[in-house]
Amino acid sequence: TDLTAFAHGLPKAELHLHLEGTLEPELKFALAAKNGIELDQKTVDDVKASYDFTDLTSFLAVYYPAMQVLQTADDFHDLAWEYLQRAKAQGVVHVEMFFDPQAHTSRGVPFAEVITGYRRAAVRAQDELGISAELILCFLRDFSAEYAMATLMEALPYKAWIVGVGLDSDERGNPPEKFAAVFARARAEGFFLTMHCDIDQVGSIDNIRTVLEDIQVDRIDHGTNIVEDPALVDAAIAKGIGFTTCPVSNSFVTDQMKSEEIVSLLRKGARVMVNSDDPAYFGGYVGDNYVALAEQAGLTATDLVQLAINSFEASWLTARRREAFV
Numbered sequence: 001t002d003l004t005a006f007a008h009g010l011p012k013a014e015l016h017l018h019l020e021g022t023l024e025p026e027l028k029f030a031l032a033a034k035n036g037i038e039l040d041q042k043t044v045d046d047v048k049a050s051y052d053f054t055d056l057t058s059f060l061a062v063y064y065p066a067m068q069v070l071q072t073a074d075d076f077h078d079l080a081w082e083y084l085q086r087a088k089a090q091g092v093v094h095v096e097m098f099f100d101p102q103a104h105t106s107r108g109v110p111f112a113e114v115i116t117g118y119r120r121a122a123v124r125a126q127d128e129l130g131i132s133a134e135l136i137l138c139f140l141r142d143f144s145a146e147y148a149m150a151t152l153m154e155a156l157p158y159k160a161w162i163v164g165v166g167l168d169s170d171e172r173g174n175p176p177e178k179f180a181a182v183f184a185r186a187r188a189e190g191f192f193l194t195m196h197c198d199i200d201q202v203g204s205i206d207n208i209r210t211v212l213e214d215i216q217v218d219r220i221d222h223g224t225n226i227v228e229d230p231a232l233v234d235a236a237i238a239k240g241i242g243f244t245t246c247p248v249s250n251s252f253v254t255d256q257m258k259s260e261e262i263v264s265l266l267r268k269g270a271r272v273m274v275n276s277d278d279p280a281y282f283g284g285y286v287g288d289n290y291v292a293l294a295e296q297a298g299l300t301a302t303d304l305v306q307l308a309i310n311s312f313e314a315s316w317l318t319a320r321r322r323e324a325f326v
């Protein structure tokens with residue numbers, strides 16, 4: 001339709017995208033064959049049949065085991081490169097991509113393999129696709145704060161390749177304050193900060209308050225529960241906080257796109273935009289997410305343009321580019 005063509009053609013930044021969440025079944029089989037790994041599933045349909053998510057936990061239970069096929073720098077490169085080509089086809093001109101190094105180092109894959117492979121794809125995206133691509137190192141919040149700090153230390157030699165740090169995985173029992181010292185150190189090292197505040201988690205409004213007031217993040221991933229506290233919304237708008245929402249992902253992990261919350265933030269002038277989260281698992285890349293939200297909430301072309309503008313304003317592009325010129 002016209003809406004789809006418009007949404008896909010709109011130049012946009014993607015700010016909430018987990019590279020490990022872009023592993024399509026076809027690449028999973030190809031990498032398993034290359035690395036001599038036996039998979040439980042035999043066909044693409046078997047893999048897709050296992051995508052039966054009702055909440056974040058059931059998603060994560062499928063997401064982590066699939067990563068065993070990722071072993072070498074070439075594998076990480078191939079994963080990111082396939083994503084970047086799909087992103088290009090849906091109008092992405094700038095992307096800040098999450099990666100989960102601990103999902104790999106915890107199973108014996110060296111940090112250097114992970115980051116050098118991803119970085120090679122990011123540089124190639126600039127050269128061959130005209131996309132500026134940055135990496136955001138995400139700590140897994142269900143591991144210890146000590147392991148997160150050790151991962152941050154391991155990343156410091158690669159600082160020039162990492163624009164910011166984030167926090168993902170299971171929020172239950174792993175509140176933001178657990179990582180206060182890690183994020184303070186990351187800030188001191190010059191990284192931008194973001195944290196997942198997943199939808200409808202127990203205590204999510206308290207976690208949102210903590211990440212804004214104590215951790216002092218630059219962005220919040222998801223975070224749409226903030227609408228429960230209008231004063232906090234106003235404070236976030238005053239600070240220019242970005243909200244990286246993911247409507248199609250929301251509809252899997254909560255049964256709803258949370259379109260009312262997203263549109264409420266948009267109408268109030270918050271820096272909210274739309275992203276794909278884990279597109280291989282939720283079945284929609286970023287342009288598809290713009291279309292899904294627009295259809296659900298009756299958005300106009302002007303609204304979609306505002307979301308795209310917000311995606312650039314909430315990005316960390318400007319600061320990085322400015323540094324490159326001084």
Ligand code: HPA
Nearest residue numbers: 018168169196198277278
């Ligand atoms: N939330 C938490 N952990 C994740 C997500 C998410 O949206 N995607 C990948 N890991």
Ligand code: ZN
Nearest residue numbers: 018168221277
């Ligand atoms: Zn996410």
